């Protein structure tokens with residue numbers, strides 16, 4: 001997860017966990033899994049302690065983007081020990097493991113990002129609830145980072161471990177599977193360039209996936225996963241209006257600001273801006289009627305650039321979906337074109353473009369999203385999957401989106417919070433922590449999901 005400036009405060013996560021929206025863990029509604037999924041769980045349980053050890057080892061040796069030398073070496077050695085075909089040095093320290101079942105069939109890719117981040121990265125320094133913490137704030141766990149100033153506070157140590165766990169489980173069940181499974185261990189996600197680098201370095205010449213899946217740890221309760229079809233984060237884009245230079249620039253700027261603001265779907269005092277509402281059962285993203293869908297929000301101050309010939313007015317927008325962006329563009333255009341400033345107008349445009357390294361959200365394939373939710377909840381119970389209906393108005397992205405430009409797939413959130421243990425898995429916070437049971441959940445659910453994709 002790459003974050004720019006605004007992010008949620010821990011308080012809202014606590015509110016979410018306190019609200020008791022979900023019951024999690026096993027309960028009476030959990031169906032009895034078929035024998036292969038029982039084998040998945042038995043095998044996951046058997047390797048769980050070793051996976052926790054691997055996660056803690058990654059956590060103690062975090063490496064920032066482009067420097068994941070040790071991490072990738074460990075990953076490659078593990079995959080080789082499972083008998084996978086292994087390619088290293090793909091787009092920097094990227095590693096690809098290929099599990100051949102020896103039978104023809106579907107080709108499924110699983111992606112895990114592996115880099116850590118500077119513990120005093122500017123994108124977390126502004127957070128109000130941690131202002132008082134020094135930039136060298138210690139880890140909240142006793143297996144602390146040994147690399148000064150670098151920490152796994154985005155959970156990629158868990159992502160890498162879950163990827164290895166799935167590889168282990170599926171390798172153990174190889175005789176029962178058809179097709180091919182690819183494991184992509186991606187470097188440099190935090191720099192938002194690793195996925196692109198792997199692709200440019202020939203990733204899709206090495207492997208030819210039909211579908212791709214991946215996850216990010218999140219503040220949802222441990223034992224759950226969450227996702228939605230289409231974009232999982234808000235579209236973040238600049239809107240730019242260009243005019244010919246005018247003698248009356250001040251009033252032109254005032255007018256433009258006013259219509260851009262009034263076309264925003266929420267006022268400055270709306271509940272929409274209240275982060276505490278993001279996970280509220282009535283207003284939040286888990287409610288089908290959430291206020292966090294179908295919106296346009298202005299996310300920055302206006303940036304005014306004047307030259308001899310032109311006047312450029314820019315603002316950063318969040319849009320819940322591309323249709324809202326299109327509607328907003330049409331509305332603003334129409335208002336200016338029918339105003340007294342129409343003669344000065346040169347263009348109204350968004351610089352939103354697919355593949356932009358920073359402002360890009362994963363776009364989940366609708367059918368694959370529905371099918372994967374169905375298969376996981378069919379095996380692990382309805383309570384295991386939280387369907388999402390909206391996206392938060394924040395500046396977050398994940399370059400998993402690059403893979404989805406070429407291959408249809410689904411990006412999931414893996415719940416990692418445990419309120420009883422006072423664990424809040426909010427990425428990019430200095431007190432980020434995760435309930436390691438999330439590793440078991442991730443390995444079980446997604447091993448089973450991949451099996452279902454391959455065999456059905």
Ligand SMILES: [Zn+2]
Nearest residue numbers: 001002154427
């Ligand atoms: Zn991340």
